[in-house]
Amino acid sequence: MTSSGTTSGDGGTTGAADGTADAAGAVGGPAWELLLPAAGAPARRRGRALQAALRDAVRSGRLAAGTRLPSSRALATDLGVSRGLVTEAYEQLTAEGYLRSDRGSGTWVGEAARAGLPGAPGPAPRISSTRVHFHPGQPDLALFPRSAWIAAYRTVLGDMPHRALGYPDPRGLPALRTALAKLLTRRRGVVADPDCLVVCSGVTQATTLLGLVAHGHGERSIGVEDPGSPVHGPVFTASGLGMTALPLDDEGLAMEPLRRSGVRTVMVTPAHQFPTGIAYSARRRVELLDWARSVDGLVVEDDYDGDFRYDRAPVGALQGLDPERVAYTGSLSKSLAPGLRMGWLLVPPRLLDEIAERKRTIDLGEPSLDQSVLARFVERGDYDRHLRRCQRAYRERRDALVAALAEHFPGTEVSGIAAGLHVIARLPEQYGPEDGFLARAARAGVAVRPLAQHEMTPTPQQSVRLVLGYAHLTPAEIARGVALLAGATTPAGGAG
Numbered sequence: 001m002t003s004s005g006t007t008s009g010d011g012g013t014t015g016a017a018d019g020t021a022d023a024a025g026a027v028g029g030p031a032w033e034l035l036l037p038a039a040g041a042p043a044r045r046r047g048r049a050l051q052a053a054l055r056d057a058v059r060s061g062r063l064a065a066g067t068r069l070p071s072s073r074a075l076a077t078d079l080g081v082s083r084g085l086v087t088e089a090y091e092q093l094t095a096e097g098y099l100r101s102d103r104g105s106g107t108w109v110g111e112a113a114r115a116g117l118p119g120a121p122g123p124a125p126r127i128s129s130t131r132v133h134f135h136p137g138q139p140d141l142a143l144f145p146r147s148a149w150i151a152a153y154r155t156v157l158g159d160m161p162h163r164a165l166g167y168p169d170p171r172g173l174p175a176l177r178t179a180l181a182k183l184l185t186r187r188r189g190v191v192a193d194p195d196c197l198v199v200c201s202g203v204t205q206a207t208t209l210l211g212l213v214a215h216g217h218g219e220r221s222i223g224v225e226d227p228g229s230p231v232h233g234p235v236f237t238a239s240g241l242g243m244t245a246l247p248l249d250d251e252g253l254a255m256e257p258l259r260r261s262g263v264r265t266v267m268v269t270p271a272h273q274f275p276t277g278i279a280y281s282a283r284r285r286v287e288l289l290d291w292a293r294s295v296d297g298l299v300v301e302d303d304y305d306g307d308f309r310y311d312r313a314p315v316g317a318l319q320g321l322d323p324e325r326v327a328y329t330g331s332l333s334k335s336l337a338p339g340l341r342m343g344w345l346l347v348p349p350r351l352l353d354e355i356a357e358r359k360r361t362i363d364l365g366e367p368s369l370d371q372s373v374l375a376r377f378v379e380r381g382d383y384d385r386h387l388r389r390c391q392r393a394y395r396e397r398r399d400a401l402v403a404a405l406a407e408h409f410p411g412t413e414v415s416g417i418a419a420g421l422h423v424i425a426r427l428p429e430q431y432g433p434e435d436g437f438l439a440r441a442a443r444a445g446v447a448v449r450p451l452a453q454h455e456m457t458p459t460p461q462q463s464v465r466l467v468l469g470y471a472h473l474t475p476a477e478i479a480r481g482v483a484l485l486a487g488a489t490t491p492a493g494g495a496g
Contacts, residue, residue, distance in 0.1 A: 035050065035054065035075075037049075038050040046085060047088055047089065050079075050081070050089045051089045054099075055093060055096075058093070058109055063109050064109060065110065066108060066109060066111070067108065068106050068107070069090070069106065069107045069109070072086040072107075090107050098110055130445050130447045131445035132473070132480060132484060133447035134446070134447065134449070134466075134468040134469050135449055136421065136467050138469055138471060140393065140471055140472050140473075141472070144336060144337050145382065145385075145389075148377065148385075148386070149373070149377065152380070152382065153369075155376060156369065156376055157369065160369070164368055164372070165368055165369070166368075168364075168365040168371065169365060170356050170359040170364060172197065172198060173199070173368060173372060174194065175372065175375040176199055176371045176372070176374055176375040177195075177197045177199065178194045180199070183378055188320075189316030189320040190317045190328055191319065193346075196323075196347055196352055198345045198346075198352075199342065199343075199344055199371060200343050201343065202338070203304065203329050203331045203333070203343050204231070205362070206344070207236070207239075207300065207329065208235055208238065208239055208362075209345065209355050209358045210345070211239025211240070212239050213351060213354045214298070219263075219264060219265055220241060221262075222242075222243060222263060222267060223263040223265065224236075224245060224266070224456075225267070225269065226246055226247055227276065227451060227456070228274060229274050229275075243456070245456035246261060246266065251278075251280065252268070252278060252281060253280070255284070255287050255291065258288075263297075264298070266288075266299055267299075267300040268280070268288070268302070270285060271303055271306050271317065272315070272416070272420045274302075274454075275416075275422065275451065275467045276415070277422075277424055279418075279419070285318055289318075289322045292322070292325040292326075299326045301319055301326050302329055303317055304333075305420045307334075307387050307391075308390070308394055308420055308421060309418065310391070310394075310395045310398060311417075315419075323348060327345065327348065329345045330344060334471075336383075336386070340370070340374075342374060393471075394471050397470045397471060398417060398423070398470055400470075400475035401423060401468060401482070402414055402423070404482035405482060408483060409425075409428070411427075412426065412428065413425070414426075422468055423467075423468050423470070426464070426465050426466075427464040429462050431489060432461075432462055432463055434463075434465070437464045444488030448466050448468065449466065451465035451466065452465070453467075
């Protein structure tokens with residue numbers, strides 16, 4: 001390379017002879033040896049190799065933002081390549097933003113390059129101290145039927161005609177809608193016309209679609225159960241709707257507050273209310289549908305865990321009583337895996353066109369291959385076999401949790417145990433107050449969720465009320481977690 005820091009004919013400068021930045025900020029000397037491998041590339045690839053080497057030097061920080069580069073003539077001489085290659089490299093990287101060129105003052109590493117540099121070391125990643133968590137709503141992902149799913153995938157991919165990989169019907173593939181309609185009719189007692197079934201990416205998208213349609217009809221608020229699911233708020237807000245909290249009683253949604261609320265759309269979990277575990281009574285189901293007819297309204301039924309019943313016959317879906325007034329939704333998130341992002345929405349015929357059009361504009365429909373795999377999985381009976389396996393495992397885990405609570409927290413009231421993937425545990429008052437209990441549990445490495453986190457209108461409580469999920473834990477993990485919890489949360493006034 002050149003040995004002086006003089007200005008070259010095209011405005012750049014060469015660097016100091018020792019390869020360090022000179023007073024003007026230029027870099028020269030042996031520092032440019034990082035470009036030598038590019039210069040030695042085959043002639044046809046030399047230009048691109050030089051560009052890639054320069055680009056990498058800027059990205060990696062070896063050429064810092066603000067560094068002045070040698071002139072194209074000087075760099076070409078030092079590398080033993082044509083000046084045209086260097087000029088072309090400078091122009092290309094200037095166009096991409098890695099370099100900037102000021103007429104009469106040379107070529108510099110651009111400021112935008114800072115975005116590609118590693119930042120200052122941040123705090124070390126926080127390692128969770130949680131040893132056992134009882135968060136609700138999580139299935140055991142280790143139970144996912146990988147072999148059967150892979151077999152269905154291979155068969156479908158081998159049999160699928162090329163045209164089936166085009167844009168699908170936004171409502172879903174006819175084969176899957178037919179298979180799901182038969183499944184839901186048989187297992188959940190719904191009235192399932194395949195033409196009124198829309199395949200969607202989970203209950204979240206189903207409620208988004210319904211919220212957008214409701215907003216388009218002039219609705220500005222939707223009634224929700226209190227306590228209920230905390231995930232509904234952001235979904236309805238994104239649809240332009242507010243939420244009206246509606247209390248529960250022993251039979252389900254309390255009717256008088258609903259009648260006074262002024263809402264015309266309400267979202268409920270009647271088969272297994274989340275999180276309390278209440279199954280709506282027959283009388284309350286009839287009252288709820290009478291209300292919907294009287295206000296020309298709509299009931300949205302979230303059947304989030306309708307496949308898991310342990311000590312009684314399954315409670316049929318509300319939709320089966322009045323398909324004109326109930327929109328029914330469910331998903332694979334609890335039965336197979338939430339990562340599949342697949343669910344369904346049965347809508348009254350009067351709303352079908354609007355829902356399908358909303359679905360089309362959001363994402364043009366669910367992936368055809370995934371839909372075909374699920375259709376085959378259901379048609380061959382693999383889904384039913386998987387549910388029976390999960391049913392046995394989750395019942396065993398529920399029993400393990402109830403037994404552990406009885407052993408370590410005698411006097412605890414446990415409810416919601418006949419179905420689902422979680423229970424409500426109301427501990428004796430001596431374990432309160434709740435804030436102190438939760439803090440001690442966290443220090444012991446046990447994550448639990450209080451019922452209060454699901455309440456829109458908190459109510460004063462003396463006792464500790466917990467929503468305990470168990471499906472994702474083995475019986476041994478459940479026993480260990482409850483024992484840890486008991487060891488750290490002695491009754492108030494005791495040693496701890």
